Amino acid sequence: MARVIVDVMLKPEILDPQGQAIARALPRLGFSGVSGVRQGKRFELELDGPADEAALSDVRKMAETLLANTVIEDFSIRVEE
Amino acid sequence: MARVIVDVMLKPEILDPQGQAIARALPRLGFSGVSGVRQGKRFELELDGPADEAALSDVRKMAETLLANTVIEDFSIRVEE
Numbered sequence: 808m809a810r811v812i813v814d815v816m817l818k819p820e821i822l823d824p825q826g827q828a829i830a831r832a833l834p835r836l837g838f839s840g841v842s843g844v845r846q847g848k849r850f851e852l853e854l855d856g857p858a859d860e861a862a863l864s865d866v867r868k869m870a871e872t873l874l875a876n877t878v879i880e881d882f883s884i885r886v887e888e
Numbered sequence: 889m890a891r892v893i894v895d896v897m898l899k900p901e902i903l904d905p906q907g908q909a910i911a912r913a914l915p916r917l918g919f920s921g922v923s924g925v926r927q928g929k930r931f932e933l934e935l936d937g938p939a940d941e942a943a944l945s946d947v948r949k950m951a952e953t954l955l956a957n958t959v960i961e962d963f964s965i966r967v968e969e
Contacts, residue, residue: 808923814930829931829954838950840943843934849895850910853924862921869919873910 809858810887811866815875816847850874851887858886890939891968892947896956897928931955932968939967 817823826844833841852869854862866884875882898904907925914922933950935943947965956963 816930816932826931832954833950836950836953838946840936840946841933841950842936843932845932847930847932849897849928849930850907851897851924851926851928852922855921855923865919865921869914869917869922872917873913 809854811852811854811858812885812887813850813870813874813882814847815880815882816845818879818881821879890935892933892935892939893966893968894931894933894951894955894963895928896961896963897926899960899962902960
């Protein structure tokens with residue numbers, strides 16, 4: 808049993824209207840000191856077995872196929888202790 | 889300039905239909921070995937100043953006010969190097 812985290816974020820060159828809306832809302836709510844916000848997705852995958860090389864290679868394929876749209880999104884994979 | 893990450897996930901006792909849909913889609917796509925998927929949100933905040941205690945306390949308030957619905961969601965904050 809292992810838990811793998813897949814973080815999916817829009818590529819830096821892609822406009823992020825959700826993040827911009829949050830960044831614009833912060834001053835109205837009385838918060839200062841934030842110059843930018845980007846919003847993305849986070850997936851927690853519970854694996855049946857250990858997070859070995861084969862399992863992580865599978866997770867990479869899942870991310871490319873299903874979790875991220877690699878035309879506009881980048882993803883990163885890490886194992887959670 | 890510092891980057892702070894806010895991860896927002898549904899509380900464990902709250903049903904996650906998005907995650908369940910992904911978990912059910914994986915076998916159809918030929919992937920096995922994943923027993924569960926939870927989907928959440930990830931926010932990247934660019935701070936004007938350093939990620940000191942005052943700034944992180946502000947980020948915590950932003951998360952509670954704007955980024956997470958603390959009735960059904962948990963959040964965690966970390967500073968990215």
